[in-house]
Amino acid sequence: MFKELNPLLHSELRLGIMSILISVEEADFVYLREKTAATAGNISVQIEKLSEAGYIVVERGFLGKRTRTVCKITEKGVLAFEEYVEALKSYLNVK
Amino acid sequence: MFKELNPLLHSELRLGIMSILISVEEADFVYLREKTAATAGNISVQIEKLSEAGYIVVERGFLGKRTRTVCKITEKGVLAFEEYVEALKSYLNVK
DNA sequence: ATAAATAGGTTTATAATATAAACTGATTTA
DNA sequence: TAAATCAGTTTATATTATAAACCTATTTAT
Numbered sequence: 001m002f003k004e005l006n007p008l009l010h011s012e013l014r015l016g017i018m019s020i021l022i023s024v025e026e027a028d029f030v031y032l033r034e035k036t037a038a039t040a041g042n043i044s045v046q047i048e049k050l051s052e053a054g055y056i057v058v059e060r061g062f063l064g065k066r067t068r069t070v071c072k073i074t075e076k077g078v079l080a081f082e083e084y085v086e087a088l089k090s091y092l093n094v095k
Numbered sequence: 096m097f098k099e100l101n102p103l104l105h106s107e108l109r110l111g112i113m114s115i116l117i118s119v120e121e122a123d124f125v126y127l128r129e130k131t132a133a134t135a136g137n138i139s140v141q142i143e144k145l146s147e148a149g150y151i152v153v154e155r156g157f158l159g160k161r162t163r164t165v166c167k168i169t170e171k172g173v174l175a176f177e178e179y180v181e182a183l184k185s186y187l188n189v190k
Numbered sequence: 191a192t193a194a195a196t197a198g199g200t201t202t203a204t205a206a207t208a209t210a211a212a213c214t215g216a217t218t219t220a
Numbered sequence: 221t222a223a224a225t226c227a228g229t230t231t232a233t234a235t236t237a238t239a240a241a242c243c244t245a246t247t248t249a250t
Contacts, residue, residue, distance in 0.1 A: 001130050002114070005107045011208075012100045019097070019186045029227070035096050042209055044229055060228095065217065067227055085187050091114045092180050094189075106237075124198070137238055139200055155199095160246065162198055 003087035098182035
């Protein structure tokens with residue numbers, strides 16, 4: 001009847017991060033913080049979780065002298081996101 | 096950018112319960128337990144939360160000699176569910 | 191008649207989670 | 221050179237989801 005909702009994606013902030021990354025394919029820490037309006041600590045933790053799961057890859061580098069953390073969604077992440085959306089449909093009366 | 100996801104509805108089990116109730120307009124405890132495949136304790140707690148929020152009404156009665164707890168969604172519950180679905184769309188690339 | 195299962199729940203304990211506050215180290219500005 | 225600001229990370233806390241344990245009534249088996 002109901003499909004399982006991947007708990008890693010069924011989280012407001014992680015879902016927001018994934019939602020951004022699936023459309024832009026590359027976003028840095030600051031951009032994610034601005035778009036999601038979450039605190040830096042919260043973003044940091046959730047990025048780490050998504051990274052551990054292999055849903056995104058994180059590259060820490062520099063932009064001039066400033067540190068810059070760039071995130072990209074992986075193929076695995078795209079698939080997980082798509083499956084999550086499919087699973088959600090079993091809860092909403094959307095076909 | 097992203098709309099807030101009502102935390103009361105952004106829960107796999109409560110969402111399942113609401114999803115059922117929005118389509119059948121009346122379901123008892125046993126039916127909800129079977130359809131959601133959750134434990135009775137879990138169902139019990141989540142029904143209570145939805146009830147406290149005024150999203151559903153709960154009537155405890157009898158069916159023959161057996162106790163029977165019947166749940167119905169309220170107008171407030173329907174609205175909250177619809178708003179939740181709208182909010183979700185801001186995260187998925189669905190229009 | 192009585193013991194053991196079963197039904198329909200509720201209460202509670204526990205483990206997982208989300209979140210923000212506090213912190214760090216570098217860089218820029220006053 | 222002291223104070224702010226930037227870009228994050230670590231940690232502490234409060235909330236939450238979940239299942240285990242429990243309870244009371246009823247049915248079934250002996």
